[in-house]
Amino acid sequence: MEGSETLKGIIMAGGRGTRLMPLTKNKPKPMVSVLGRPVIDYVKDSMVHAGISEIIVTTGYQGEQLVSHVDSWDINGRVNQEEQPMGTAGSVKLLADSLDSTFVVGSGDSVASFDIHDLIQSHKKSGAKVTMALWSVDNPSEYGIVGLSSQHREDLDSKLEEGFISKFLEKPKPQEAFSNLINA
Template sequence: MQVVILAAGRGTRMGPLTETIPKPMLPVADRPLVAHVADAAVDAGAEELVLTVGYGGDQVREYFGERYAGVPVHYAEQSDQLGTADALRVAVDHVDGPFAVLNGDNLCRAADLDTLFDAVPAVGAYRVDDPSSYGVLRTENGVVTEVVEKPDNPETNTINAGAYAFPADVVDLLDVPRSERGERELTDVLDRVIERDTVSAVDFEEWMDVGHPWELLAANERRLPTPDRGRADGGTETTTTGGIRSHKLVDFGAPDGDVHPDATIRGDVVRESGVQVGPGVVIEGPVLLRSGCSIGPNAYVRGPTLVGPGARIGHAVEVKNSVVMADASIGHLSYVGDSIVGPRVNLGAGTNVANLRHDGEPVSVTVGDRRVSTGRRKFGTVLGPDVKTGIQTGIHPGVTLSAGVRTTPGEIVSRDR
């Protein structure tokens, strides 16, 4: 089975995080988001991958190369963002026979994809609490009869998971008209297939759309490696469980790093090579420490937390349930909770992130020109690449700082900048 993975979008809903990194390449545990999709596809039997690329395509090409996880990789360039059907259209030169299409920002299990690949034509189906923001599937006896986009009064909570298994001749159905938002939609192609063929609805046990910063947090919460999801007990073996592959994880006894004997490690804590852990540090898993990062002295890191390659968590810093991206520095005497800290961010001494509304309501974040609820009672900040804060900066819940923003010493930041 050939698998086309749509990975051309920038991901504007991710805000400043995608100002230098395309959304598919944002970190989820030990690899980019789109790599989780590719791994699940390969584990489900994909014999060839076709990646559509656009914004930040060079980063995708550099990561995957010409072969990934033992299978050939091809690339198709979508120069203009004209929709998912257009993204598939640019990839069809690499397709020969039945094929699958997956979104590069949707997490799912290899076992579910395995079932999907065997059911051509088919679409992945997933049940959610609130289906009004998705395409809702109408089915009869497991057969899809209609897709209703974002209905006000959904008849069912079963949504289109954005995963498809198509027969080869679907490439002749891709010339669909533009939608109201000016794009050629893959769901319109699916409508044509439903009219012509019997399309199965394949129930997915796990699925997640990672489109907003708080969903990136949730994705890391799910995918941080633990003893049953990768090596936490030493060695460099590559293991796969349930579509999750962990690469070259080493334990705290590894000779290529330095862990002070006064450090306290509890729970599922995994580190890569070259990690430095200082005296007085307390780490409570699940936590993943990427290569070359340093913790402490006297720091407190609580999971689920990802500390990226080369990042520095300094003296008396507390980090809780956060993603700290590559080469970021939280130098000393600071608190960061439930937040996304972009690459090369530098937080001045005493920078504190507030992550809780005391009225009990979920924290909201500005996405585009509107406020959107995160659905989380605790959510801190989203800091874009190269943000730098002055000492004693305070940041309110839900505040977003764009790439390169600076704050002054003692400043209280209550609005996006």
């Protein structure tokens, strides 16, 4: 990364993982093993590869297991435990006072195939306050969806692949889905 900016990464890891039971009965969802490694390690590796030098993991359910795991990473990492569930991005809001420059937020249970470094560069070039990686899915009812508009605060346009974020809806019923784009 150019300049001396310290890039921070936030990995949200607070969910209960009910759809993965019994795998998550005694461990948080990001600690479920995929190809012999906890899935959160793949997320961390992607962030480190992009030049992120500090990672904060926000936790809730079974979060104490993540403390020792994050301590074993060879990067500046720490865990921020939620006292009570704050929702998908609520844990990020709790960190607002310590986020004074560009930062990346990822989910501790999602491995994406895009390059985070490229996303950061696109964000900086755009001048946008927020850049969100989106992915198109066949069944948006299983995810939180994002609606886009071509201009700030305009009507939603379901044909857009990029634009202004105008609306969010968590796990809509099929008849409520206004988009098939989800947060990647």
